[in-house]
Amino acid sequence: MDFDLTDEQRLLAESVNRFVSDRYGDFEKRKACRAEPAGYSAANWRAMAEMGLLGLPLSEEQGGFNGGPVETMLVMEAIGRGLVVEPFLATVVLGLGLLRRTETDPDLLARVAAGELTLAFAHQERQARHDLHDVATAARRNGGAWLLDGAKGVVLNGDSAGMLLVSARISGSRRDREGIGLFLLDPAGQGVTRRGYATQDGLRAAEVVLESARANLLAENALPLIELVADEAIAALCAEAVGAMDALRQMTVDYLKTRQQFGRPIGDFQVLQHRAADMLVASEQARSMTMYAAMMVQETDAAARSTALSAAKALVSRLADGLGKEAVQLHGGIGMTEEYRAGHYFKRLAMLGVLFGDVDHHLRRVVAAGGLPE
Amino acid sequence: MDLRYTPEEIAFRDELRRFFRTEIPAEIRRKVSEGRKLAREDYITCQRILHAKGLSAPNWPVEWGGQDWSPVQRYIFTEEIQACAVPQPLSFNINMVGPVIATFGSEAQKKRFLPPTATLDIWWAQGFSEPGAGSDLASLKTSARREGDHFIVNGQKTWTTLGQYADWIFCLVRTDPAAKKQQGISFLLIDLKTPGITIRPIITIDGGHEVNEVFFDEVKVPAENLVGELNKGWDYAKFLLSNERIGIARIGLTKERLARVKRLAQETPAGEGTVWDDPDFRRRLAWSEIELKALEITQMRVVAAQRTKAADKPDPSSSILKIKGSELQQQATQLLVEVAGPYALPRPDRDEEGLNLPSVGPEWADAAAPLFFNFRKVSIYGGSNEIQRNIIAKAFLGL
Numbered sequence: 149m150d151f152d153l154t155d156e157q158r159l160l161a162e163s164v165n166r167f168v169s170d171r172y173g174d175f176e177k178r179k180a181c182r183a184e185p186a187g188y189s190a191a192n193w194r195a196m197a198e199m200g201l202l203g204l205p206l207s208e209e210q211g212g213f214n215g216g217p218v219e220t221m222l223v224m225e226a227i228g229r230g231l232v233v234e235p236f237l238a239t240v241v242l243g244l245g246l247l248r249r250t251e252t253d254p255d256l257l258a259r260v261a262a263g264e265l266t267l268a269f270a271h272q273e274r275q276a277r278h279d280l281h282d283v284a285t286a287a288r289r290n291g292g293a294w295l296l297d298g299a300k301g302v303v304l305n306g307d308s309a310g311m312l313l314v315s316a317r318i319s320g321s322r323r324d325r326e327g328i329g330l331f332l333l334d335p336a337g338q339g340v341t342r343r344g345y346a347t348q349d350g351l352r353a354a355e356v357v358l359e360s361a362r363a364n365l366l367a368e369n370a371l372p373l374i375e376l377v378a379d380e381a382i383a384a385l386c387a388e389a390v391g392a393m394d395a396l397r398q399m400t401v402d403y404l405k406t407r408q409q410f411g412r413p414i415g416d417f418q419v420l421q422h423r424a425a426d427m428l429v430a431s432e433q434a435r436s437m438t439m440y441a442a443m444m445v446q447e448t449d450a451a452a453r454s455t456a457l458s459a460a461k462a463l464v465s466r467l468a469d470g471l472g473k474e475a476v477q478l479h480g481g482i483g484m485t486e487e488y489r490a491g492h493y494f495k496r497l498a499m500l501g502v503l504f505g506d507v508d509h510h511l512r513r514v515v516a517a518g519g520l521p522e
Numbered sequence: 523m524d525l526r527y528t529p530e531e532i533a534f535r536d537e538l539r540r541f542f543r544t545e546i547p548a549e550i551r552r553k554v555s556e557g558r559k560l561a562r563e564d565y566i567t568c569q570r571i572l573h574a575k576g577l578s579a580p581n582w583p584v585e586w587g588g589q590d591w592s593p594v595q596r597y598i599f600t601e602e603i604q605a606c607a608v609p610q611p612l613s614f615n616i617n618m619v620g621p622v623i624a625t626f627g628s629e630a631q632k633k634r635f636l637p638p639t640a641t642l643d644i645w646w647a648q649g650f651s652e653p654g655a656g657s658d659l660a661s662l663k664t665s666a667r668r669e670g671d672h673f674i675v676n677g678q679k680t681w682t683t684l685g686q687y688a689d690w691i692f693c694l695v696r697t698d699p700a701a702k703k704q705q706g707i708s709f710l711l712i713d714l715k716t717p718g719i720t721i722r723p724i725i726t727i728d729g730g731h732e733v734n735e736v737f738f739d740e741v742k743v744p745a746e747n748l749v750g751e752l753n754k755g756w757d758y759a760k761f762l763l764s765n766e767r768i769g770i771a772r773i774g775l776t777k778e779r780l781a782r783v784k785r786l787a788q789e790t791p792a793g794e795g796t797v798w799d800d801p802d803f804r805r806r807l808a809w810s811e812i813e814l815k816a817l818e819i820t821q822m823r824v825v826a827a828q829r830t831k832a833a834d835k836p837d838p839s840s841s842i843l844k845i846k847g848s849e850l851q852q853q854a855t856q857l858l859v860e861v862a863g864p865y866a867l868p869r870p871d872r873d874e875e876g877l878n879l880p881s882v883g884p885e886w887a888d889a890a891a892p893l894f895f896n897f898r899k900v901s902i903y904g905g906s907n908e909i910q911r912n913i914i915a916k917a918f919l920g921l
């Protein structure tokens with residue numbers, strides 16, 4: 149048993165945390181990032197590339213950091229703490245997660261690591277809701293090329309991504325596990341329409357419509373890979389939630405100590421002390437489950453891995469939602485305002501729940517598996 | 523014991539239902555149902571339609587346009603207006619300042635203010651809370667000093683709901699700085715057009731402009747705008763707040779919202795079927811319905827008890843209704859977010875009312891998360907749920 153970080157991991161955590169407090173310590177800066185055309189700061193993105201974060205999971209031969217789930221966890225926790233809007237999840241966790249395991253062109257990976265190319269994963273379809281194997285978008289071969297037809301929704305950072313990874317059905321019917329291909333697509337090409345929009349938690353996403361859009365095949369039976377990368381994204385989101393929960397709890401406790409009502413700090417009221425104590429219990433439970441997720445995402449037995457990640461997502465989502473609501477409540481009116489930080493954390497924590505499967509979805513999977521893996 | 527309405531009460535309800543559904547513009551009812559923002563004109567349109575039928579201020583004395591209804595009829599009115607997704611007559615006018623003026627105001631004040639208050643020709647805002655005075659309202663600092671036949675008001679109010687639409691504001695102000703907390707407070711009516719008043723918007727986490735800050739800098743208010751006696755404002759405020767909590771449970775509204783959640787769950791695809799096929803979801807919805815039924819009966823017990831008890835006697839039930847009612851309102855908004863699933867996320871650009879948009883997902887879905895965010899307020903305002911529990915514990919359990 150060892151919960152200690154290696155020296156390198158500690159250095160990574162320190163430098164990412166410093167980056168986040170420099171660039172996001174003042175909440176006004178986050179607003180400025182969001183106001184840029186892509187919905188995040190180009191300068192921050194370059195800085196993240198220089199720090200080596202954008203090549204985090206790439207091997208050393210690929211010019212990367214050779215980072216695993218623990219490294220991702222450290223970065224995502226810092227991202228959560230600052231409510232960072234740069235597309236690390238979309239480009240590095242999802243995008244590179246898929247691309248580095250399928251693409252043989254090293255130049256493409258290097259461009260991502262250098263911050264020159266961003267990625268997004270266009271998988272979700274409206275009818276599928278949370279089921280990863282539900283894919284209606286169709287792929288057909290036309291001479292040497294592939295053409296895609298269909299509609300993808302809520303593609304995180306899909307509005308600004310330089311390349312899209314797209315799932316599409318090569319064979320079988322809509323809900324078959326077999327026959328789902330993974331493609332690489334240039335969204336500037338013909339037959340691709342994107343509608344970008346802000347999300348409720350201050351990020352960006354897009355609807356993508358494909359009409360005979362030309363794409364390159366990366367993998368033919370890609371569902372197992374998609375499931376693996378979705379699990380990696382879940383582990384990352386859990387870490388983001390933990391960072392955000394920690395920051396929000398801290399903020400709330402500080403507020404309890406300073407806000408005066410009835411001639412004393414409201415933190416003097418025992419009922420609020422207990423509520424704050426429960427927030428700590430919740431964030432520590434979430435932290436433990438996030439470590440479990442980081443460990444289990446490396447599990448080679450895919451069924452065990454999936455069940456474990458579902459367990460983590462179910463618990464962390466539930467705790468994150470509860471803690472966010474409590475924080476707003478304990479702040480009173482000020483927690484309801486757009487100007488104050490706390491409400492933004494609450495919104496992000498609430499919306500994490502609908503990404504990559506909600507609580508019900510994941511709990512059902514744990515139940516179907518007969519409980520957690522040994 | 524009989525939990526059912528009498529045939530007369532049923533006829534009364536059916537007539538209201540018919541009236542609400544046929545006379546109130548469908549577009550406005552749709553906005554209420556979807557939890558979208560109403561325009562100022564929407565409130566005014568509805569209140570005037572209600573007024574023409576004698577329904578804008580049913581709780582007022584009959585001579586000022588009230589209805590001589592039984593407590594049960596009043597309850598049915600509130601339930602039905604909410605269940606039909608009709609905007610209720612503006613609470614600040616009808617439940618708050620109107621009854622205060624009618625009960626404690628001078629004859630001249632009644633004549634001057636009550637008719638336009640009923641028709642919304644005067645739109646009132648509530649100026650109680652201040653940055654330093656929330657739960658601890660009696661610590662308010664906004665001051666009014668007497669100079670000849672005027673008061674000079676200085677200070678700041680905050681969280682002023684719909685202040686941007688308001689013509690007048692009723693304020694609690696400190697008129698005796700030497701007196702103990704509750705004792706030096708007076709109830710003052712202030713025309714928002716008076717020089718020295720500045721209103722600034724506060725944007726809430728749902729992106730809406732619903733609350734404001736109101737600043738007073740040497741604002742000259744005629745002394746005749748004082749309601750009742752000098753330094754008795756706290757008593758009037760207590761009277762007002764007890765009225766504020768009437769209908770705060772909003773059972774009718776939650777019923778309507780849960781019915782809508784059910785309908786939309788049946789339409790929203792999920793895997794092989796719809797969200798409605800998910801037993802976990804249905805179980806949660808069922809719990810909300812069950813709790814709501816219990817609260818409805820609690821509310822009816824309160825209503826029935828009003829027939830025998832003095833109406834102004836304090837009662838733990840208003841705190842019970844506030845706590846449980848707010849929790850259920852919040853649950854209903856969260857269930858809708860769950861139905862929307864990933865399509866709760868998009869936040870397309872929109873105007874004040876939230877309508878100027880091609881939706882990204884299903885037409886209703888982009889309003890789900892903002893409403894959920896916005897409804898965190900219901901356990902904060904109107905006396906926070908923690909304060910309600912303090913009231914129950916102290917005033918009724920003797921702890």
Ligand SMILES: Cc1cc2nc3c(=O)[nH]c(=O)nc-3n(C[C@H](O)[C@H](O)[C@H](O)COP(=O)(O)OP(=O)(O)OC[C@H]3O[C@@H](n4cnc5c(N)ncnc54)[C@H](O)[C@@H]3O)c2cc1C
Binds near residue numbers: 477906
């Ligand atoms: C959307 C919205 C609209 C509003 N509209 C109006 C309006 O039109 N006019 C108006 O005058 N006001 C309005 N209010 C103000 C509202 O009444 C106050 O927000 C409320 O009284 C709480 O005060 P506060 O926000 O200062 O929170 P605080 O009083 O600072 O409370 C912070 C936290 O401490 C808790 N707390 C405080 N005291 C105690 C205690 N003794 N024991 C245990 N817990 C305690 C509270 O429950 C809360 O959780 C509105 C508020 C909101 C959010």
